[in-house]
Amino acid sequence: MLIRPRRNRKNPAIRAMIEETTLRPANLIYPLFITNSNIQKEAISSLPDLYRLNFEGLCIEIEEAVEAGLRTFVLFPVIEESKKDKIASHSYAEDNFYLTYIRDLKERFPGIVLMSDVAMDPYSSDGHDGYVENGEILNDKTLPILGKMAVAQAQAGIDIIGPSDMMDGRVRFIREELDKVELEHVSIMSYTAKYASAYYGPFRDALDSAPKAGDKKTYQMNPANKQEALREADLDEVEGADFLMVKPALCYLDVIALLKENSNLPIAAYNVSGEYAMLKAACQNGWLDYDKAMPEMLLSMRRAGADSILTYFAKDFAKLYKSLL
Ligand code: PBG
Numbered sequence: 001m002l003i004r005p006r007r008n009r010k011n012p013a014i015r016a017m018i019e020e021t022t023l024r025p026a027n028l029i030y031p032l033f034i035t036n037s038n039i040q041k042e043a044i045s046s047l048p049d050l051y052r053l054n055f056e057g058l059c060i061e062i063e064e065a066v067e068a069g070l071r072t073f074v075l076f077p078v079i080e081e082s083k084k085d086k087i088a089s090h091s092y093a094e095d096n097f098y099l100t101y102i103r104d105l106k107e108r109f110p111g112i113v114l115m116s117d118v119a120m121d122p123y124s125s126d127g128h129d130g131y132v133e134n135g136e137i138l139n140d141k142t143l144p145i146l147g148k149m150a151v152a153q154a155q156a157g158i159d160i161i162g163p164s165d166m167m168d169g170r171v172r173f174i175r176e177e178l179d180k181v182e183l184e185h186v187s188i189m190s191y192t193a194k195y196a197s198a199y200y201g202p203f204r205d206a207l208d209s210a211p212k213a214g215d216k217k218t219y220q221m222n223p224a225n226k227q228e229a230l231r232e233a234d235l236d237e238v239e240g241a242d243f244l245m246v247k248p249a250l251c252y253l254d255v256i257a258l259l260k261e262n263s264n265l266p267i268a269a270y271n272v273s274g275e276y277a278m279l280k281a282a283c284q285n286g287w288l289d290y291d292k293a294m295p296e297m298l299l300s301m302r303r304a305g306a307d308s309i310l311t312y313f314a315k316d317f318a319k320l321y322k323s324l325l
Pocket of ligand 1: 117118119121129164165199201202203204216257271273274305
């Protein structure tokens with residue numbers, strides 16, 4: 001035998017020398033569920049070890065995460081049913097705790113990067129990402145609402161706006177609204193290829209944000225489609241997105257690879273709640289080894305081409321990484 005690939009795997013130093021893909025805490029964005037409740041941390045049954053946090057709980061969690069090496073966070077609000085309406089008006093209301101928390105966090109932790117969620121669903125009495133009329137999700141009537149929401153978040157100090165709603169034309173609409181009020185430094189990470197996935201279930205439990213009627217298939221993408229992701233990517237690029245995102249990640253590694261090959265923009269992958277829940281459940285049952293299976297899952301997304309990963313594993317990974325340094 002002239003050729004023996006095993007020679008390149010014969011010891012840890014050689015293996016490390018030729019390692020093709022890296023994964024560091026700096027690549028990760030940590031999603032957090034926030035409330036204005038007086039309970040500091042509230043368990044979420046389908047997301048073991050994750051909590052709905054009030055401001056105090058949030059500060060403790062961020063401090064611990066920063067200590068472990070994380071810097072970027074994405075915030076999702078749990079909104080009381082009584083504050084929800086057809087036009088998601090609470091999303092840009094003065095007294096929305098989401099906006100207050102952004103302001104206060106930026107003051108308390110000046111070094112962190114905060115990303116928002118822009119979509120109507122947490123604030124909508126219909127539980128949809130867009131404005132609903134006679135059972136239909138209306139695209140163009142949704143855009144001004146998203147614009148107001150994005151401007152309110154940006155004025156509160158958010159660094160990256162994250163439109164997750166999949167309405168057509170929203171990246172451009174939001175970009176123009178931001179620029180009109182001199183918020184041109186605020187970035188947009190577009191949920192570019194967001195699929196109508198079953199893996200969002202635990203997230204909707206956490207926020208109590210599931211659609212009251214129907215599903216999200218007229219705006220989120222068909223899991224069978226890949227070519228269409230390129231079309232969405234082309235649009236987001238010309239509309240002014242700063243990052244493109246693929247969501248979910250694990251079942252869509254091919255889409256991550258496709259966008260990476262076809263775009264000069266950084267690509268993010270969203271390792272969603274259902275992906276977290278299934279790995280956690282297997283590990284809690286003793287069927288998989290958490291400290292090995294979790295980094296392997298994240299590495300697959302980096303290998304596919306993701307520059308950054310939104311993941312509920314972020315803090316655990318950062319701690320593990322630090323312990324191995
Ligand atoms: C809503 C939104 C969803 C997620 C992020 N933003 C759910 C949905 O589209 O129904 C899912 C994230 C996850 O499952 O971790 N705009």
